Amino acid sequence: MSENPKDAAVTTPAQSAGAQLTKDAGPGDVLLKVTGLQKHFPIRKGLLQRQVGAVRAVDGLDFEVRAGETLGVVGESGCGKSTMGRLITRLLEPTAGTVEFQGKDITHLDAGGMRPMRRDVQMIFQDPYSSLNPRHTVGTIVGAPFRLQGVQPEGGVKKEVQRILSVVGLNPEHYNRYPHEFSGGQRQRIGIARALALNPKLVVADEPVSALDVSIQAQVVNLLDDLQQELGLTYVIIAHDLSVVRHVSDRIAVMYLGKIVELADRESLYKAPMHPYTKALMSAVPIPDPKRRGVKSERILLKGDVPSPISPPSGCRFHTRCWKATEICRTTEPALVELKPGQRVACHHPENFEDQAPQETVLLSAAKEAAELVPEAVLEESAETSAAVAAEVSEPPQEVSDPPEDVSEPPRDTDDK
Amino acid sequence: MSKPVKAALGEPAGVAPSDADDAFLSVRDLRIHFNTDDGLVKSVDGVSFDVRRGKTLGIVGESGSGKSVTSLGVMGLHRSANAKVSGEVWLDGQELIAADPDEVRRLRGRKMAMIFQDPLSAMHPYYTVGQQIVEAYRVHHDVSKKVAKQRAVEMLDRVGIPEPNKRVDGYPHEFSGGMRQRAMIAMALVNNPELLIADEPTTALDVTVQAQILDLIRDLQKEFGSAVIMITHDLGVVAEMADDLLVMYGGRCVERGPAESVFSEPRHPYTWGLLGSMPRLDREETDRLIPIKGSPPSLINLPEGCAFNPRCPYADIPKDNVTRTVRPELTEVGGRHWAACHMTQEQRQRIWTEEIAPKL
Numbered sequence: 001m002s003e004n005p006k007d008a009a010v011t012t013p014a015q016s017a018g019a020q021l022t023k024d025a026g027p028g029d030v031l032l033k034v035t036g037l038q039k040h041f042p043i044r045k046g047l048l049q050r051q052v053g054a055v056r057a058v059d060g061l062d063f064e065v066r067a068g069e070t071l072g073v074v075g076e077s078g079c080g081k082s083t084m085g086r087l088i089t090r091l092l093e094p095t096a097g098t099v100e101f102q103g104k105d106i107t108h109l110d111a112g113g114m115r116p117m118r119r120d121v122q123m124i125f126q127d128p129y130s131s132l133n134p135r136h137t138v139g140t141i142v143g144a145p146f147r148l149q150g151v152q153p154e155g156g157v158k159k160e161v162q163r164i165l166s167v168v169g170l171n172p173e174h175y176n177r178y179p180h181e182f183s184g185g186q187r188q189r190i191g192i193a194r195a196l197a198l199n200p201k202l203v204v205a206d207e208p209v210s211a212l213d214v215s216i217q218a219q220v221v222n223l224l225d226d227l228q229q230e231l232g233l234t235y236v237i238i239a240h241d242l243s244v245v246r247h248v249s250d251r252i253a254v255m256y257l258g259k260i261v262e263l264a265d266r267e268s269l270y271k272a273p274m275h276p277y278t279k280a281l282m283s284a285v286p287i288p289d290p291k292r293r294g295v296k297s298e299r300i301l302l303k304g305d306v307p308s309p310i311s312p313p314s315g316c317r318f319h320t321r322c323w324k325a326t327e328i329c330r331t332t333e334p335a336l337v338e339l340k341p342g343q344r345v346a347c348h349h350p351e352n353f354e355d356q357a358p359q360e361t362v363l364l365s366a367a368k369e370a371a372e373l374v375p376e377a378v379l380e381e382s383a384e385t386s387a388a389v390a391a392e393v394s395e396p397p398q399e400v401s402d403p404p405e406d407v408s409e410p411p412r413d414t415d416d417k
Numbered sequence: 418m419s420k421p422v423k424a425a426l427g428e429p430a431g432v433a434p435s436d437a438d439d440a441f442l443s444v445r446d447l448r449i450h451f452n453t454d455d456g457l458v459k460s461v462d463g464v465s466f467d468v469r470r471g472k473t474l475g476i477v478g479e480s481g482s483g484k485s486v487t488s489l490g491v492m493g494l495h496r497s498a499n500a501k502v503s504g505e506v507w508l509d510g511q512e513l514i515a516a517d518p519d520e521v522r523r524l525r526g527r528k529m530a531m532i533f534q535d536p537l538s539a540m541h542p543y544y545t546v547g548q549q550i551v552e553a554y555r556v557h558h559d560v561s562k563k564v565a566k567q568r569a570v571e572m573l574d575r576v577g578i579p580e581p582n583k584r585v586d587g588y589p590h591e592f593s594g595g596m597r598q599r600a601m602i603a604m605a606l607v608n609n610p611e612l613l614i615a616d617e618p619t620t621a622l623d624v625t626v627q628a629q630i631l632d633l634i635r636d637l638q639k640e641f642g643s644a645v646i647m648i649t650h651d652l653g654v655v656a657e658m659a660d661d662l663l664v665m666y667g668g669r670c671v672e673r674g675p676a677e678s679v680f681s682e683p684r685h686p687y688t689w690g691l692l693g694s695m696p697r698l699d700r701e702e703t704d705r706l707i708p709i710k711g712s713p714p715s716l717i718n719l720p721e722g723c724a725f726n727p728r729c730p731y732a733d734i735p736k737d738n739v740t741r742t743v744r745p746e747l748t749e750v751g752g753r754h755w756a757a758c759h760m761t762q763e764q765r766q767r768i769w770t771e772e773i774a775p776k777l
Contacts, residue, residue: 076623077594183712213479214650218694218708225705240623247696247706270698284628286653287699288692290676301632302625304579305593 027068031202031234032088037061037097039083043310056309057083059258060097062336065202070228070235072249072266074242074281078306080258081238085206088236089123090114101202119149122195126207128187132179138165138190139175145197161197168193169223185216189223196227204236209244221248242285246270251342254278257309257317260336264343272385274343274350277318283378301373303366316348319364323371323379324349326360352385440467440507441644442491442529442612447504447514449483449490456717460486462668463504468661470611471638473645475659475676477652477691479713483668484648488614491646492531493521508612527557530610534617536597540589546573546600547585554607572603576633595626599633606637613638614646619654631658652691656680664688667714667724670747674754684756684765686729689773700777707776723759731768735759 038061040054058080065071073081086092088099090106098107106117125131132141142161146153153160162172168189179187188208195203208224209217221244227233239245245252252269254262254277262275273279280300302321307313313320319329328348336346339353348357363371371379449461461483468474476484489495493513495502506513508529513521533539541549550569551562558565566585573581576599589597598618605613615634619627631654638645647658655662655676662679664672664687672685683689693707711728714720722741726732732740739759747755750762758765 076625185712213713214652215479215690215694215709216712218706219710221696222705222708242624243696243698246698247702266702281625282698284624285698286627286631286651286657288652288656288680288695288697289699290656290659290680292656292699299628301628305595305626 027066027232029067030064031067031102032065032236033098033100034061034063034088035098035100037084037087037099038095039080039087039092040095053310056258056312058087058094059309059312061260063253063260063263065234065236067201067234068228068232069250070237070248072245072252073236073238073255074240074245074252075255076240076281076306078257078309079255080309081240081255082206084255085123085204085236085238089121089204090117091123115149119145119198120201122198122200122203124188124191124195124203124205124208127211128184128191129211131191132187134179137176137178138170138182141179141190142193142197145194149198151198161193164193164197167227168196169219183216184212185219188212188216188220192220192223192227196231196233199231200233202234202236204238206238207240208237210239210241217244224248242282254281257306257312259317259346260344261318261347262343262345263336264340264345268340268343272352274339274345274353275318275347276322276324276349276351279351298375298378300375300378303370303373316346320366321370323367323374325364325367325370326357326362327364328357328360330364350386351382353389354386439469441470441509442468442646443505443507444487444491445505445507447487447490447506448502449486449495450501452499452501453717458716459668459719460716461490464663464665464668464670466661466663466670466673468612468644468646470644471642472660473638473647473658474661474663475655476646476648476663476665477650477655478665479650481713481716482665483716484665485616487665488531488616488646488648492525492529492614493518494525523557526553526610527608528610529612529614530605530608532598532601532605532613532615532618534620536594536601536621537589539601540597540604542589545586545588546592546604547587550585550600550604550607553604557608568607569603572607573600575637576600576603576606577629578603594622595629598622598626598630602630602633602637606641609641610643611641612644612646614648616648617650618647620649620651627654634658652695664691667719668716669724670755670757671725672754672756673747674751674756678751678754682751682754683769684750684754684762685725685758686731687725688756689769690728692777693773697777703776723757731760731764734764735761 037058039058040056042051043053043055044050045052061084073084075081083092087094090099090109094107098105100106101117101121106114109117139158139161142164143157146157146160158175162175165172165174170186170189170193179190182190205224209220212220224235225248228235237245237248246266249266251263251265253260254275256277262269262273262278269278270282273282280302283298283300304321307320315331315333316325316329319325322329326349334346334348336344338344339350348360349355445465447461447464451458451460464487466474476487478484490502491506502514504514508524540546547566547569550572551565554565554568570581570585573585578584578596578599592600618634619630622630634645635658647655649655659676662674662676663670664679664685666687672679672683672688679688683692690709694709696706709728714724720727722739722743723729723745726740729740745757745759747757750756
């Protein structure tokens with residue numbers, strides 16, 4: 001990118017007093033650890049505002065973010081990914097669970113307690129039009145973190161702000177301009193500059209490029225990439241665009257209705273997704289190549305919409321739309337377990353792997369309907385791969401007494417048309 | 418045909434493709450300018466294209482490239498005092514720009530219909546979905562409300578809304594995003610239009626819902642044989658839907674041709690830029706994207722010469738600084754494939770095969 005300021009000196013201006021509460025995490029160490037994280041938004045009704053229910057936006061998340069990596073979080077709207085971002089930056093108070101940053105529990109810190117942490121955890125917002133105060137100049141916006149944290153950078157705030165502006169590819173002379181004088185891409189750079197002002201360790205970016213045009217999107221993605229390399233940042237990037245997420249992430253968490261259904265490194269996830277939802281999600285992405293139009297047989301169409309998070313389905317939350325769902329999926333919630341090194345999946349009947357509940361062979365009626373929307377080729381291929389994997393696995397994770405053919409036989413075979 | 422003669426081929430700003438005769442919709446040199454306090458905004462400045470029955474034309478471009486304004490122009494929705502519309506729009510042998518507004522209104526909704534990007538703002542919050550579909554139907558058909566409602570239920574069922582009997586009495590806010598978009602498609606299709614314009618029909622939707630909606634549009638097109646114009650910024654969506662492709666930049670068409678050849682052999686640096694800007698799931702990961710530098714131009718002060726020249730990495734290749742002084746015309750670069758660029762065919766061929774294609 002032409003604006004990429006390669007020569008920008010990378011200093012650590014604000015790494016001082018407040019950040020010494022905790023030890024610095026080296027590359028690869030766990031920077032952020034989330035256990036059993038929940039956020040339920042109460043629904044109140046009536047004169048007494050009694051709670052009649054809750055929107056279970058985030059309902060039990062376990063994951064960790066290692067220093068220097070990028071964790072991508074994907075999912076459809078309403079799956080709780082943005083709420084998750086606001087929980088780990090503590091813009092929201094979790095209902096249950098813990099958030100540990102550099103080994104320190106920050107789950108219930110109050111505003112004062114969080115203030116020193118704010119230096120290390122920053123956020124980039126989706127909409128560059130509503131996240132910048134229109135009455136403040138760029139200088140004020142990007143300089144605000146210094147003021148709020150009482151940091152006096154070497155050479156003064158103005159000089160430091162101008163340096164950061166040039167790091168993100170903006171003209172330092174625009175210090176006195178107002179947000180409305182900038183284009184969408186430039187505004188997003190201002191938001192990035194503000195997040196980077198105090199040299200944070202963890203940056204949570206909520207849909208950082210989805211409001212931008214394609215050509216500008218690429219500029220910002222490259223910028224985030226460069227900044228990570230230069231400043232050793234750790235990112236949690238929340239997005240709904242699977243191709244963008246694949247491009248930026250080292251590891252990816254797929255969310256569905258407030259839960260992580262699959263968490264894996266990029267390679268494994270995109271080569272061999274294990275959760276049926278991940279598979280469906282990926283097959284739905286339109287490929288910019290008209291020659292592939294004839295071979296559209298691999299697309300999996302999901303039936304209907306995502307159920308309401310107010311009363312999520314029992315058992316596995318995807319069972320109402322899954323073409324492989326059996327009775328166990330309706331009754332028992334699958335745990336997020338590591339089936340392959342670096343690939344955690346919550347599914348009883350994973351794709352590209354041995355069936356976790358081979359005794360279950362009777363499809364739910366909803367699954368039969370769903371299966372009609374899944375192309376034959378996909379079903380056959382998935383049966384073959386799970387058979388192959390089952391044969392390969394020397395130590396099956398579960399005691400399987402049935403002959404391997406049965407194991408590999410996917411449950412849907414019972415519903416021959 | 419017993420109609421006034423269409424504009425001759427080889428016009429200044431847009432050249433008609435050779436197969437114009439069997440086109441259901443032909444747009445010739447369409448210009449839509451708006452007078453504003455800041456100056457004249459040339460939102461669309463000389464665009465020509467054809468769409469045949471049963472075929473889909475994809476229009477791609479960034480925000481402000483004039484793609485939506487073009488479609489509104491075709492629908493005749495720019496009759497306000499400050500929009501200046503010129504050029505020709507031929508719909509099934511009838512010219513619309515010079516036609517009587519009442520005449521165009523009779524066609525709108527019946528012969529041509531539109532699906533908008535945001536169904537929540539395109540539908541009236543005060544009326545039920547059913548009432549709105551009934552209204553659209555009764556404007557063009559002299560039937561009782563009961564019959565029209567029956568028709569509305571039928572359409573809701575056709576677009577895949579469960580329990581259409583009940584949902585017909587629901588309000589737009591009671592529908593989910595995908596369902597609302599389906600209801601709007603039902604409203605657009607209730608009169609069996611022969612031309613359907615879809616303006617970013619899936620941009621606000623999740624990928625899985627997007628796949629459902631695209632599938633639906635494709636099915637309906639097959640069933641009714643309508644001509645479809647698909648406006649989007651997502652190259653993936655066009656690649657999937659479009660037979661022909663029109664790439665717009667700064668209110669003009671910079672490249673046009675059969676989708677397959679535009680994707681496999683793009684001949685305009687802007688199209689290369691778009692392809693390089695997007696990460697793709699069907700390819701190995703690349704280390705870096707290749708963005709287009711700078712940002713889209715203002716339509717009030719378009720750059721002199723080729724509107725893309727300030728952002729074009731190859732602007733200095735043509736001699737005598739022509740990219741900055743002379744506006745390039747669309748020239749044919751292959752079968753029905755046109756591009757507006759000053760570089761010679763050989764230069765573009767070489768840059769594409771040696772520099773661009775390997776990096777995508």
